[in-house]
Amino acid sequence: MTTPLGFDPKFLSDIDIPLPGRADVVTLPYTHFSVSIDPARRLAAVTGVNIDGASLKDVERGDDWRLDDRLPASQQAGNELYSNNDLDRGHLVRRRDPVWGELSIARRANEDTFHYTVCAPQTATLNQSKTLWLGLEDYVLGHAEQYGRRLSVFSGCIFADNDPIYRGVAIPRQFFKIAAWSQNFSPACTGYVLDQSPSLDPILDKPLRVETDPPPLGPYRTYQVPVADIASMTGLELGVLIAADRYAPVAAAREGASTWTELSQLSDIHL
Numbered sequence: 001m002t003t004p005l006g007f008d009p010k011f012l013s014d015i016d017i018p019l020p021g022r023a024d025v026v027t028l029p030y031t032h033f034s035v036s037i038d039p040a041r042r043l044a045a046v047t048g049v050n051i052d053g054a055s056l057k058d059v060e061r062g063d064d065w066r067l068d069d070r071l072p073a074s075q076q077a078g079n080e081l082y083s084n085n086d087l088d089r090g091h092l093v094r095r096r097d098p099v100w101g102e103l104s105i106a107r108r109a110n111e112d113t114f115h116y117t118v119c120a121p122q123t124a125t126l127n128q129s130k131t132l133w134l135g136l137e138d139y140v141l142g143h144a145e146q147y148g149r150r151l152s153v154f155s156g157c158i159f160a161d162n163d164p165i166y167r168g169v170a171i172p173r174q175f176f177k178i179a180a181w182s183q184n185f186s187p188a189c190t191g192y193v194l195d196q197s198p199s200l201d202p203i204l205d206k207p208l209r210v211e212t213d214p215p216p217l218g219p220y221r222t223y224q225v226p227v228a229d230i231a232s233m234t235g236l237e238l239g240v241l242i243a244a245d246r247y248a249p250v251a252a253a254r255e256g257a258s259t260w261t262e263l264s265q266l267s268d269i270h271l
Helices: 103-112 128-147 197-204 227-234 239-243 248-252
Strands: 026-030 033-038 043-052 087-091 119-123 150-158 174-183 186-195 221-225
Touching (some): 128 150, 128 174, 150 227, 186 239, 221 227, 227 239
Antiparallel strands (some): 026 033, 033 043, 043 150, 087 119, 174 186
16 A cells, blocks of 8 residues: 555545645655745744544654755754754654554654654753643544544744744744644634743753753743634644634633633643
């Protein structure tokens, strides 16, 4: 069987949700997902992954990080960005999300998630907010179970002009995620932002780390946000998703108040 390559915009069967676009990106297809790289920033502007929650496979993780030879090395951030410091290779496509279907295909998808194009620098601090971020797909999959347990998830960097430069790469302070599913034959989605600002500067200001040094403590903050705000911050074309945003009516009802909800637990999410 031919290994399916790239994000499938018709994965949710009765609706069409394309990979969000931007004029200046280079899109690379992988198994069950695609990555659109911003060559100037050397990181992903957006990724899109199809998740079949009913046929996920458990495979050995591996750790064979590598550049993608379809893209010049000067347009992707490799190991030189992550060595001897407290920056993680943060999977923008969560490793287990595309790992489904026939075992050989699931193994290929797992291997594909270890390209440097699929990750972005995130501070190594572990706390509840980052745990929330990592668990969003599972929580939304649970909600979508009655609709077929399929999701399309878009994640990426939120680039800003004042992002700090480290080893020649501007490090994003924020990341976004949008989870989309089909509900009653119509698209539905919710959007989120992860802010690593408080924990980033102490890491970038440190000298090279001794391997036994613990990472500095610092918070992540996770928010549920209107998808329209993500479109504004990223310049991505999100028209279909803006119209399908389940959180937008909640945000619109907050007269004079912040339209972002900081999450302290998954049950704070509006679906």
